[in-house]
Structure formats: structure tokens, C-alpha cells
Amino acid sequence: MPNGLDKPETTLEKIERMDRRIVFLAIAITIILPLIWPLGLPIGVSPQVDDFHEAIESIPDGSVVLFPNDYDPASKAELYPMTVAILHHFFKEDRNLKVIGLGLFPAGPPLLQKAFEEVAVDQYGAEYGKDFVNLGYKEGREIVMASMGESIPQTFPTDFFGTSIDSLPIMQGIKNYSDIAILVNVSAGYPGTKEWVQQVVSVFDVLMVSGTTGVSAPEYYPYYNSGQLAGMLEGLKGAAEYETLIEEQGIATSGMDAQSLGHLVIILFIIAGNVLFILNKRNKNRDRGGRF
């Protein structure tokens, strides 16, 4: 007998041992339905998201922004909406911000380039090489970060397309972190926010904010509490809150109903699983003549 006793399984035991594919199916349906028929649940803005927004607002018009996008397609679902929302903020108010993008994940820069084209070029008419640049990927992790403190042009002699950065107007006069007003990092892990804080913020005293995956966010909260990060976006929820703040409803906002309902179903499954476990344990103890 599956229950280890010489008697047939009870209904509760059967439910407890049900096919896990039923759980997958239930979660899939719960997530897909609100994507087709949105509920429009309200989205509040967390203090750390507000601080992220304020930090970007605080830099003077015409400043240079360093925008490392340290993620790849594995984290695209969470972080690409963030990249898009942040780019809207950079270019929306015609503040003449100069955005220098790069990536320390090999497959990151193509995603960044896609976001630049979709937002900066198509929606705000920004010009490559003048208003923004994509320096591409560079191997070396912390070494790249430290090396940029010495010289950004020497660390990245060419951009994403192989063009010499000396020929790009945006890079004229840019030497190192002293020319950067704010570091806006979108990070999926290593190398990412933690390393930028350790190698750049604490050494070169650069103002920094970070958007991270939900998984890595708890690791970065101490940096936000200590003031090393001026603001934080946490996963798709953080991106949706940011979209609310800048009044640009995007892909993150459209996924929030599904996210909320998905969490609700998982919470219900966790509660149901624990209740079943306790009831079954009590029944087994009773059958064996013991106490619960």
C-alpha cells in the first residue's frame, strides 16, 4: 500500500499524492487567463522604486549616464521591461541625457541594442553615437569595472558594432567615472550590482541605482539600506511600479494581474499542502493508536 499501512489509501492521502502536473496546469491557467482578460488590479509604488526615480531626476540635464545591462535572455522576462521603462525615463522629458550602455553578460548587448532601437530611436528620435551608444560586451568582470575607472576608451576601444569609439560624438571628453553622473545597472547576478557597488561605488563614489531579478534582490537590499544604492527595482513587479511612476504602461504592467493571481494560487497550494499533511499525519497516528 502507498501509505505503508495494510489498508487502502484514503481520499486525503490520494489528494496529497496527486499528480504534480495538475498543479502545473492550475498555475498555467491562472496565469494565462488574466493575460487574455486583464483585471486591472492596482499597482502601488514602493519607496525603493520611488528613490530610483528620484535619483535619475536629481542629475542635471545633459549628464552622462552609464547604463550597464548585465543580463542575458534567461532573465529577459524580468529585466527587459525594466530596461525599456528606464530608457523611457531617460529620453521622455528631453533632458539631453547621454546614455552609455554596455553589458558584462555575453548575450546582454544585443538585448540592450534592441531596447535602444525600440525606445530611444523609434519613439524619441534619439541618434546613435550622439545621444546614446552601446559599448557592447567585454570579458573580465570586476577587471572591466576597475579598468573603466582608469580609462573607459581604453577598456572599450570599439563599440557594439566594432566602430572606434573615438569617432563617436557622445564619447568625446569621456575619460572615466569622474565624467559619469549616475550608474544605472540592470543586473541578473554575477557580474552585476554587487560587483559594481564593490568596485565602483565604494572606490569612485559614483551615484548608483540598480534594477535586479527577484531572485537576487534580497542580496542587494543591504546596499540600499546602507545608501550605497540610491534606489532599487525588484523583478517584474519593480518594472511595473516604475512604469506606473513614469506613466508609461508597458509589458511589465500588463503582466502584473497574472503575477498576482499566480502568487495567490501558489499560496493556496502551500496552505492546502500543509493542511493535508497535518490531517494525514493525524489520521495515521490515530490508526496506529498514537496521539497527534
Place this chain on the structure above:
Amino acid sequence: MWELLGIWIQVFLTLAIFSFLYRDNPFYKFAEHLFVGVATGYWVVLQIRNVLIPNLFQPLFGEFSDPWLVIPLFLGLVLFMRLSDKYSYMSRWGMAAVVGIFSGLAIFGFGGGDLIIQIRSNVMPFIDTEAVQAFTQKAGVITFLNILSNPIFIIGVICVLFYFFFSTEHTGALGVVSKIGIYLLMISFGASYGNTVMARISLFIDRAQFGIVNWIPTVIIGILMIIAFVVLAITGKVDPKKQF
């Protein structure tokens, strides 16, 4: 045309990966192997195009602007000496440089960026007078919880540190303190797990949104896959009751 083909391939690969939730199967294996192969090829090309050519070959052999780059070139090449039994010891020179540089940067970064600043940020007044002032001005749940923030933080740090203090047996008062420490750790693990769940659901939302936008290929490929699974089950090549 190529874009359309790309969408169909994306849909197929997405469904092939998700099919693992039904059970391990040839579609999943194909997608998995394809991903590993493509990722490796992409990484190699990228390293050559974005790193070796602009930072090493071009300045060293093209422009002759930096002859000192011979040193990293040499240290990089000797790493391949591992392939030789006779000269494998030489690979340690390159590895020593890599380990040395990364260790130095990591220690320096951790000391300056984590250790000192984090300890400093933990030194705070037990009662935050600003929070008390905010509560007296506007009494509410949030302003009250803000007053509790510093005490919880300080007591939490002390209790967790005591939990990791192994020189004395955790009994009596120390036992109570370390017990509070382990409960606080469990709460933090719970928060991390919650964030992980949130992240995983976000990944599914992205794929679901993609599937809804491209619903025609999703439905067609989905139906074809289900037919394939039925055929595999009938022919006995797949046991539908076995999950993984």
C-alpha cells in the same frame, strides 16, 4: 519571411522546453542540446570579436600601439600548455595571474564595499527619533512600524550573530537568543523563496505573453506535439503515467 520563421522556431522551442513538465521527452532533449550548442558557439565568436580582436590583436598586430600586450598574450597562450604532459606546469603562470588579479580585486572590493560600510550602516540608534517624530505628527500603522524598524534590525543582527557563535553551547539565555536568530533566518529564507517564485512566474508570463501574441503557431505546434505524445504513448515509447 525570416522573422516569421524565427517566430515559429521560438514557439517550437518554448513548447519543447515546457513539455518537460509533462515528462522527459525527445522534444525537450532536442531543445536542451540545441541551446547548449548555440550558446557555446555564440560565446566563442563573441570572445574573439569583442575581446580578442579589439583589445589584443588589433593594438598588438594591427596598430603596433601597445607592445606590452605581448605579456597577456603569452600568459593566455600558456594556459593551453595544460594539453601537454611535459609543459603543463607552464599553464600555472597564466592561472596564477588570473587568480591573483581576481583575488586582489575581490578582497579590495569586499573590504571597502561590503565589510566596512555594512558594519557602519548597522550602527544606528535603537529608537529612531525621526520615526517617532513622524508618528507623533501623523499616527498610523506605517509610521508606527517605522519606529519598530531599528529595534527589529538591531535585535535581529545580534540574535543571528549569536546563532553562528559556536564556542558555547546554545542553552539558557543564549539558547533563546540563538532560537530567535534561527527564526529570523527562516523568515529571510522565506523572503528569498518568495522572490524566487515571483521570478519564475515572471519567466512564464513572458513566454505566455509571447504565445498569446503568436497564438496561431502556438496552437498548431501545440496540437502537433500532443499528437506526437499520444503516438509515443500508444507505441509504448513513452509511459504517460511516469512523470520524470
